Amino acid sequence: xxxxxxxxxxxxxxxxxxxxxxxxxxxxxxxxxxxxxxxxxxxxxxxxxxxxxxxxxxxxxxxxxxxxxxxxxxxxxxxxxxxxxxxxxxxxxxxxxxxxxxxxxxxxxxxxxxxxxxxxxxxxxxxxxxxxxxxxxxxxxxxxxxxxxxxxxxxxxxxxxxxxxxxxxxxxxxxxxxxxxxxxxxxxxxxxxxxxxxxxxxxxxxxxxxxxxxxxxxxxxxxxxxxxxxxxxxxxxxxxxxxxxxxxxxxxxxxxxxxxxxxxxx
Numbered sequence: 001x002x003x004x005x006x007x008x009x010x011x012x013x014x015x016x017x018x019x020x021x022x023x024x025x026x027x028x029x030x031x032x033x034x035x036x037x038x039x040x041x042x043x044x045x046x047x048x049x050x051x052x053x054x055x056x057x058x059x060x061x062x063x064x065x066x067x068x069x070x071x072x073x074x075x076x077x078x079x080x081x082x083x084x085x086x087x088x089x090x091x092x093x094x095x096x097x098x099x100x101x102x103x104x105x106x107x108x109x110x111x112x113x114x115x116x117x118x119x120x121x122x123x124x125x126x127x128x129x130x131x132x133x134x135x136x137x138x139x140x141x142x143x144x145x146x147x148x149x150x151x152x153x154x155x156x157x158x159x160x161x162x163x164x165x166x167x168x169x170x171x172x173x174x175x176x177x178x179x180x181x182x183x184x185x186x187x188x189x190x191x192x193x194x195x196x197x198x199x200x201x202x203x204x205x206x207x208x209x210x211x212x213x214x215x216x217x218x219x220x221x222x223x224x225x226x227x228x229x230x231x232x233x234x235x236x237x238x239x240x241x242x243x244x245x246x247x248x249x250x251x252x253x254x255x256x257x258x259x260x261x262x263x264x265x266x
Contacts, residue, residue, distance in 0.1 A: 013087035018052035018064070025194070027054070027064050028079070033126050033255045036233045037101070037198055038066045038077050040191035045169065046070065053092050055084030065093055071163060073262060078102040082109050089113045096265045103258055114263030121238045124255045129226045131251035137216020142172035142184065149181040150174075157203045161188065166201065173220040175213040183213035185221050190230070197225045199234040215246050222250065235260075 018024050021042050028035035041050050049070040055063040063084025066077040076098035078085050086109045100110055110116070142150065147164060150172070154162050170187035188200035199221055204214040225232045236243050238257065 012057075013084055014056040015087050015092050016054055016056070017092065018054045021047070023054075023061070024052055024064070027061055031079070031256075032196070032231065033233055034103075034124055034258065035077075035079060036124075036196045036231065037075075037189060038064075038079070039194045039196050040189035040198065041066065041068055042194055043189075043191050045165075046189070051093070053088045055081070055087045057081070057084065063088060065089070067093055067095060067098070070165070071099070071161070073097050073099045075099045075101065078106045078110070082106060085109050086112065094265060098263055100261050100263055101258060102261075103256075107259055107261075110261070110263060113266060115266055117262040120260040122258050122260050123236050123238055123244065124233055124258055125236060125244075125247055125252040126231065126233045126255045127222060127226070127250065127252045131253065132222060132226060133249065133251050134223060135212065135215045135219040135250060137212055137219075138175055139173045139216050139220050140176065141220075142167065142174045142181075142186070144168060146172070146174065146181065150184060153181050153184060153205060154201070154203060156205060162201050171221050171224050172201075173217040175208075175217060177208060182208040183217055185214060185217035187221060187225070190225070192228065192230070195230055197228075197230040197232050199225070199232060202234075215250070218246075219250055 025042060028039050041047060049068055051067040053065045054061045063080035065085060065088045068075040074095060082105055085106055102110060144167060147167060166186060166188060170190045172184060172186035174181050174184040183204040185202040188198040190197045199218060202214055202218055222232060236247060
């Protein structure tokens with residue numbers, strides 16, 4: 001599908017569905033840490049839940065969009081030239097509702113096609129073994145036998161980013177008090193094939209906060225991921241200074257700002 005560029009009327013955007021993992025990975029590697037989630041979605045178990053789209057100009061791919069259906073609402077990741085992204089969203093990719101991850105410069109493009117809920121300004125953070133500071137605590141490793149307890153805990157905080165496959169395929173630690181799970185941290189994805197992992201689903205029961213439980217759980221998850229030689233990232237709201245401080249004390253550094261927002265097609 002060809003779409004004319006507004007700034008260069010003689011040039012045309014070529015929008016196409018992408019299926020070649022090597023081609024997709026080569027584009028994502030331009031900013032590996034910003035694209036960590038998308039890179040992880042190249043794993044076979046996740047790739048089957050993905051739709052990938054690219055926009056080419058003068059024979060070179062300039063923009064990419066990933067639509068991941070494994071969450072509710074489905075996730076939509078954008079990367080690259082804004083005009084190319086506009087061409088993708090105008091033609092090949094038109095979901096009724098999606099949870100967008102995009103850079104700030106992409107937001108006007110998304111807003112042209114979607115009515116947006118409240119925009120969340122985020123930081124993508126990353127950590128290296130040399131920067132990591134371990135935090136101890138009464139943690140236990142979680143498995144599928146803890147699924148119901150995890151779901152119950154996450155309901156207190158929304159739990160929209162958690163799916164059972166993340167527990168089965170990832171790494172989760174928790175803290176129990178009187179046999180009740182009161183704190184946890186885990187992974188949104190772990191990709192041994194492509195060497196990336198995303199820490200997430202960090203939550204502590206409101207009655208058990210400020211005791212270091214969440215920090216200890218996060219530390220355990222990070223330590224195990226780094227031991228596997230993975231590039232580790234996490235996401236945090238830019239206004240959540242308390243959480244940012246905790247992550248920085250563990251050794252995380254800010255990689256880049258970006259946007260998260262739910263949109264409904266206009």
